[in-house]
Amino acid sequence: MxxxxxxxxxxxxxxxxxxxxxxxxxxxxxxxxxxxxxxxxxxxxxxxxxxxxxxxxxxxxxxxxxxxxxxxxxxxxxxxxxxxxxxxxxxxxxxxxxxxxxxxxxxxxxWHEGQTLADEIGRYCAPVEPADVRAWLRAVGGALGQLHRGGVVHGGVSPARIVRLRDGTVRLGLPDSARWPLSAWMPEVIDFDDPSLAPEQLLESAQRAQAVGPWTDVYGLATIAHLAIASRLPPAARHRDACLARPSLLNFANTRWEMAMLLAIDRALSPDPGSRPRSMDDFLSAMGLMERRARPRAPGESLLGHVLDRPTVTAPAATPAAGPAPATIAAAPEPTIETLSGPAIPPGPAPTPPAEPRRNSGWWQLLIVLLFALLAAVAIGAAVRHPAGGQTSTGQRPSETPMSVAARSNG
The missing domain is CATH 3.30.200.20 (Phosphorylase Kinase; domain 1)
Known part of the structure; x- marks a missing residue:
């Protein structure tokens, strides 16, 4: 410029x-x-x-x-x-x-010697080897995954910010976050025709802060993959109709590009953030560039132990002659949210419950008799202390006030 x-x-x-x-x-x-x-x-x-x-x-x-x-x-x-x-x-x-x-x-x-992917691929249209593209996506995706696990979203993933060094490795530069607060005074700092901008980044500042997430960087990395495979960037997100009419990358499916990888990139370029992979690890796994790893469990955690640690159960070669196997063993259901809410019952015959000790009800009857006897004794004692005439042991009627109290009340 x-x-x-x-x-x-x-x-x-x-x-x-x-x-x-x-x-x-x-x-x-x-x-x-x-x-x-x-x-x-x-x-x-x-x-x-x-x-x-x-x-x-x-x-x-x-x-x-x-x-x-x-x-x-x-x-x-x-x-x-x-x-x-x-x-x-x-x-x-x-x-x-x-x-x-x-x-x-x-x-x-x-300082790094090299040129950006935007210049190398977009401007000079240099041929790109699929192995190089996979290496770039794996390296940059792994770096972004580390950022996301630390609670940081880059927000500026684009071919213009990735420099390819002389040894073939790549470096992702800083995102130039200052352009977003300055856009209220300088609208030209945001290139709304930049294909690497995700649709949620074009919202107002308050809405953008809530909508941006790891899926935003997934979109930016997918634009780099689209450039390397199709030799051109996808349509800018502001042109929604053009985005929806974009030719699928499946047209490039051949011995150089696997269909699963192309499908994952098409999904990552969806204008709807909810339709994209929610994390960078999910995106790399869908492209076949990363093995899907189980979430590490916290110390003492056992809620998912029956799912994560259960060995794979294979169906028997033949059904025993004694009778068909129970349905719960022949077709184990896929783990779902509901199945994770409680402990799983392992396959096999149910253990015989221990014999319940026989309760002796005689001592309950004795306790009830003692209780009634105690209540009767209390009632008899109350009747002896308070005769039926309504007078106390001193001959004073309940409505009368003792003299000592009356004297104190009169001063």
Whole structure:
């Protein structure tokens, strides 16, 4: 992209010296820089929104009235650097440092020699080997799966953000999350015709936050697979009719591409998020790029033990002459949610219940007799203490007030 305002070569940012500008976008610039000490190269991303700032020497000055928008985008820019500062996976770019200089923020990234898949496949239409495509999908999908298990959704998976290195491996870059909060002031930062954007990413900000999930990254990775197989990207999600009319990848089923893999990619490109694989592991398993693994059980957990640990029961070769086998043994039902709600009964004859001890009811009768005797004794004692005339033992009627009480009440 042609955009004036980039820093000239030789500019110093902390202990880095800029070599040249690698690219520009409405969000800022990217440079090739070198350490002034070791001379090792790195990439340096500068946050400088085009419509919100202007260059004054090396300083980034915020235009009047744009401070709130500038800070909202800068927080998202810094959040990307924070989320990707740990080496989670070899196929994910790592943010080395966050530098605050010249009134803005810079992110230092490793330098990798290579070109993006968008250039290699989309622009130059280079032939792609199926083995390479499977390796890319397995590597990037595994990296995204680790992100998802950590509660992070990338949200920017596209051929333009995946660099193929000289050794054939791939690296997925940062997602440029600053474009989403800036889109309220700068709509041009979102390319709504980008085929890698999932339909739920085109919603309003409040709805988008609730709708985006691992299935969003599944959609982005499926667009890369579509590009590698069909040599073109699928239609943009904003054109729903074109998405629904998209030719199925099953037209490419041959000895190079398995039908199961093509069906999984078609499903992952569904405009409906509920129709896609819900996790990256499910997507990779459906494409045959990953073995489906059972969920590890927590210590002491036994609810699914009868399902996960039960050996496979094969049907007998012949039915015994004594009689047909019970239906519950011949055709065991597939485990469902209902069957997981309680302990399963293992196949086989039911054990003989232990003999119930005989209850002796004589002591119950004795207890009842004693209870009645106690109640009768209480009633007789009450009658002796309170004669039938209604007077107490002192001859005082219940309606009379004792003198001592009357004296106290009169003062």
């Amino acid at each position: 042609n955009r004036p305002g980039a820093l000239p070569p030789g500019t110093r940012i902390a202990d880095l010296q800029l070599d040249r500008c690698l690219g520009a976008s409405p969000l800022g610039f990217e440079y090739l820089a070198r350490s002034t000490g070791s001379g090792s190269p790195c990439r340096l991303a500068e946050y400088m929104p085009e419509r919100l700032t202007e260059r004054r020497g090396a300083v980034v000055a915020v235009r009047p009235g744009a401070a709130a928008a500038f800070e909202a985008g800068r927080r998202a820019f810094q959040l990307d650097a924070d989320r990707f500062s740990l080496p989670r996976h070899e196929s994910l770019a790592v943010a080395r440092r966050l530098l605050v200089e010249n009134g803005t923020t810079y992110v230092q990234l490793p």
